Amino acid sequence: MLPRAILFDLDDTLISAYSQPELAWLAVAAEFAPLLHPVPSADAAAAIARASEMFWSDAERHRRGRLNLADARADIVADAFAALVGAGFPALASDLPLRMAARYAAYRDEQMYLFPGAHDVVDALRARDVKLALVTNGTGPAQRAKIERFALGHRFDHIQIEGEFGYGKPDERAYRHAMQALGVAPHETWMIGDNLEWEIAAPQRLGIFAIWHDAIGQGLPAGTTVRPDRIVRSLSELLA
Numbered sequence: 001m002l003p004r005a006i007l008f009d010l011d012d013t014l015i016s017a018y019s020q021p022e023l024a025w026l027a028v029a030a031e032f033a034p035l036l037h038p039v040p041s042a043d044a045a046a047a048i049a050r051a052s053e054m055f056w057s058d059a060e061r062h063r064r065g066r067l068n069l070a071d072a073r074a075d076i077v078a079d080a081f082a083a084l085v086g087a088g089f090p091a092l093a094s095d096l097p098l099r100m101a102a103r104y105a106a107y108r109d110e111q112m113y114l115f116p117g118a119h120d121v122v123d124a125l126r127a128r129d130v131k132l133a134l135v136t137n138g139t140g141p142a143q144r145a146k147i148e149r150f151a152l153g154h155r156f157d158h159i160q161i162e163g164e165f166g167y168g169k170p171d172e173r174a175y176r177h178a179m180q181a182l183g184v185a186p187h188e189t190w191m192i193g194d195n196l197e198w199e200i201a202a203p204q205r206l207g208i209f210a211i212w213h214d215a216i217g218q219g220l221p222a223g224t225t226v227r228p229d230r231i232v233r234s235l236s237e238l239l240a
Helices: 021-031 041-057 059-066 069-086 096-111 118-127 140-149 172-182 196-205 235-239
Strands: 005-008 131-136 158-161 189-193 209-213 230-232
Touching: 005 172, 021 041, 021 096, 041 059, 041 069, 059 069, 069 096, 118 131, 118 235, 131 172, 140 158, 158 172, 172 189, 172 196, 189 196, 196 209, 230 235
Parallel strands: 005 131, 005 189, 131 158, 189 209, 209 230
Antiparallel strands: none
16 A cells, blocks of 8 residues: 655655766776876776765765765865875876766766656546655756656646755654644655655654665665565556
């Protein structure tokens, strides 16, 4: 049976946006290979991936970074280059972090797409009188642009963006405000998303039924203590 309400994440839940960043950095580094010489582009990409993991694993840097992605990505590349110098490689041009960060953003935008069946699933849920909220982190302009680009705005009863609302996931105020806007309680609500902390563990602590969207079939990370109430590979499974 379907719930009274569902809270949807946006990035990598309704649209493919930022999954597998290491592959994206590998592609960007390959484009910059002549400027990275004598550092092999694969080594540069690997260093950026390590620096990225360290950056985003810090909760405070994560919170600040997702509200200013351009600076965050430039800082990550700069951190990676510093690590490469520490490993014995020569220093690279000082403008490369900003240039590579800008290209990474453009590359991600080029590769972004709506997951198959997303519109059909959301429309079917609305037809069954399920109340829907889109709850996403990030800045207002960036997230609004995606919502408009993929024709999602009119499909939701409530749209809540961290940069506009003032609080983002996993702050419990983000979930409580969305439920209040829909007029539902936690036990009447599902949350679906790709982030195990933001869309699974945090909502579960409030009594929300939490569904993990494992779009690329990676499976739960080894050693995780988070246990989704349900795992789906495609959004269409929500209607099954």
